[in-house]
Amino acid sequence: MTVLAPPDRFAHVLRRWRTRRRVSQLDLAIRADTTQRHLSFLEQGRSRPGRAMVIRLAESLDLSLRERNELLLAAGYAPIYAESSLDAPELGPVREALVRILDGHLPYPAVVVRPYGELVAANRAFDVLSEGAAPALLEPPVNVLRLALHPDGTARRVRNLADWGRHITGNLRGQARLSPDPRLEELIAELDGYLPGVASPAEHLGFAVPLRLRVPQGELHLITTLTSFATATDVTLSELRLEAFLPADETTATILRQREALHGFQKKS
Numbered sequence: 693m694t695v696l697a698p699p700d701r702f703a704h705v706l707r708r709w710r711t712r713r714r715v716s717q718l719d720l721a722i723r724a725d726t727t728q729r730h731l732s733f734l735e736q737g738r739s740r741p742g743r744a745m746v747i748r749l750a751e752s753l754d755l756s757l758r759e760r761n762e763l764l765l766a767a768g769y770a771p772i773y774a775e776s777s778l779d780a781p782e783l784g785p786v787r788e789a790l791v792r793i794l795d796g797h798l799p800y801p802a803v804v805v806r807p808y809g810e811l812v813a814a815n816r817a818f819d820v821l822s823e824g825a826a827p828a829l830l831e832p833p834v835n836v837l838r839l840a841l842h843p844d845g846t847a848r849r850v851r852n853l854a855d856w857g858r859h860i861t862g863n864l865r866g867q868a869r870l871s872p873d874p875r876l877e878e879l880i881a882e883l884d885g886y887l888p889g890v891a892s893p894a895e896h897l898g899f900a901v902p903l904r905l906r907v908p909q910g911e912l913h914l915i916t917t918l919t920s921f922a923t924a925t926d927v928t929l930s931e932l933r934l935e936a937f938l939p940a941d942e943t944t945a946t947i948l949r950q951r952e953a954l955h956g957f958q959k960k961s
Contacts, residue, residue: 700737702746705766707735709753712870723752743769757930759871775927778812786929793934799952801914802936808879809837812932816955817948820907821846821937836935837864837879841886851904851911857887859901902940909947913940 710720717735721728725748733739741749746767750760761771776783794802794815801817811834822830826844829835839845841857850856861883868876903914914937924930939945 702741702763702767703735703737705763706749709755709759709763710735712872713753715753720749720752724748741767743767747772756871757924757927761927773925773927773930776929778928783926783929790932790934797936799948800937800939801948802934803836805836805933805935807931808875809835811836817952820905820912820948820951823907824849837883841883843886846905847886849906851906852902854888856901856903857883861887903937907947907951909950910943912944912947914938914944915940 710717715723717731718728721731724731724745726745730739734741734745743764746764746769747760750763755763757773758775761773761775764771778787790804790813794804794813798815798817801815801820803814803818804812806812811832822839822845825839825846826842829839829842829845837860840860841847841853847853847857861880864876864880864883867873868880903912903916905912905914917936917938919934919936921929921932939948
């Protein structure tokens with residue numbers, strides 16, 4: 693379906709995205725398999741793009757599915773990527789797969805989150821991160837970023853809060869640079885307010901910043917991995933992120949295995 697929109701609206705949005713991505717007209721034209729002259733006409737509002745061209749430009753700019761829909765709307769076309777509710781029947785297989793992935797990661801913690809850090813699901817090892825947190829931080833919808841850095845949350849047990857916390861906010865700033873978002877900027881400002889100054893050089897494990905977390909059994913050293921549904925064609929699914937925590941040393945692995953064994957024992961009794 694096509695709904696006529698002012699050419700200058702699409703021109704403005706396209707130019708804004710290209711500038712944010714720091715891509716020249718020539719480079720974008722090559723990526724999108726068009727000419728620089730045609731791209732220039734599009735950015736001046738002198739030409740109206742076809743839907744296929746809008747999609748190619750969006751892909752070439754590495755826009756999210758939500759942003760691609762917005763670019764289509766700016767050009768006067770209906771969105772092509774569905775946005776399903778996570779509890780919709782068509783996403784049933786996805787929900788089942790996520791549960792299997794989370795359970796399969798035990799005895800290590802893993803969570804699935806929406807944009808802005810909203811918790812969707814977690815395995816039972818998540819309690820290593822949430823234990824001792826203020827009840828208000830654990831009321832749905834739980835924000836795992838706020839839980840992690842709030843002084844009444846996980847942060848009170850983090851030995852390297854300044855370094856680890858700024859690793860988190862630094863990643864969020866990277867997202868905000870690529871896709872400016874007032875809500876994300878507001879969250880970053882809030883999280884920054886929870887962090888102390890950096891008192892010592894960061895203790896990185898190779899390229900990763902480990903989480904040094906106190907638990908009754910000792911100190912855990914954890915690193916994280918982020919996974920997304922790279923081939924998703926649904927907006928909701930494309931925005932989910934699986935964050936899995938992995939032990940950085942054998943002591944951490946042993947403690948987490950022992951905690952999981954205790955979970956199993958308590959469940960049987």
